[in-house]
Amino acid sequence: MTPITEVEGRRLALTNLDKVLYPATGFTKGEVLHYYATVAEPLLAHLHDRPVSFLRYPDGPDGQVFFTKNVPPGTPDWVRTAEVPRTEGPARMVLVQDLPSLMWAANLVTEFHTPQWQVDAPGLADRLVFDLDPGAPATVVECCEVALWLRERLAGDGIEAYAKTSGSKGLHLLAAVVRMPSSDVSAYAKELAVEAERALPALVTHRMTKSLRPGKVFVDHSQNAARKTTATPYTLRARSAPTVSAPVTWDEVASCGGPSRLVFHADDIAPRLHRHGDLLAPLLTPSP
Known part of the structure; x- marks a missing residue:
């Protein structure tokens, strides 16, 4: 019998x-739901x-993994949705x-991915x-070095950057900006x-070409495009273990000492x- 819970x-x-x-650790769907309930406050703030x-993985990361952008069939009528523009025509998407x-969304077994814009200003x-x-043999250690360079470079333009793990191999850097067209941010x-590659040529590539990536950090800037999304802070990832895209301190980035760190x-x-509160809370300040 399917349990009914009132929330x-x-x-x-x-x-x-x-x-x-997550067969590697025995982490169950019930534990997935418990995790999302535990981190609901900061996660909902970043989803808002x-x-x-x-990115759904109902049978675990070794099963079928697929993106769902449109409102899934069977979505309750009390879940808020919104029409958003797309190049192929408008679509209706979920707002958590x-x-x-x-x-409800966690019960679908999903990673949460969100764009760099809010629904009132697509x-x-x-x-x-x-x-x-x-790119192997580079690890998160090299990502930390690049992150510190980018942090300083952004600070030179008056932009304060914050870091989180991707929940996979690398790092994400985020910063709040005054609302402007995604094309300008991109x-x-x-x-x-490109500047990072010029400054750190042995360490950085700004191009996705696979032959250029071994031993280097690919600084992927493409997720600033309006059509692209990034793993939301605190989302679980579809990996062998229940890793999280977790905010980190700059001290942790600076002291990153090995590939097993920052996981x-x-x-x-x-x-x-x-201990820290939401390290990405400054990103939630409304932009003008």
Whole structure:
């Protein structure tokens, strides 16, 4: 019998709670739901008013993994949705605005991905993002070095950067910006990626070409495009273990001492929130 749970007055059917989704650690779907309930406050703050793309993995990361951008079939009528523009025509997408909506979405078993703009101003970015992706044998250690260079470079333009793990191999750098067209933010981000390659030629490439990436950090600036999304802070990732895209301090980045560092799992996040609060809270200040 499917258990029915009431969350803030909304009735939810939560299914297959004992199903193991992360075989490497035995982490179950029930634990996924518990994790998202535990981090709901900061996660919802970063999801607020941003249309969500779901990267679903209902049978775990070794099963079928697929993106869902349109409103999924069976979405409750109390889950807020919004029409957003796309080059192929407008689409209706989900907005995860409250705890019931978050728990409904978590029951789908998903990573949360969001654009750099809010639904009231599609294509007007209020965030800048860099995805630092290491090409083996480079690791997160090299990403940390590049992140520190980009932080200083952004500070030179009066922009304060914040860091989080990707939840995979690398790091994400984020900064709040005054709302402007995504194309302008993309152009600026590309300029900085090119500068980083020029300053650190043995360490950085700004191009995705696979032959250029071994041993270097790919400074991916493309996620600033209006059509692109980035893993939302605090989302679980579809990896062998329940890793999280977790905010980190700059001291942690500066002292990154090995490829096993700066990897955080679901059980690590509540203690980190207790210790640090939401390290990305400055990004939530409304832009003019």
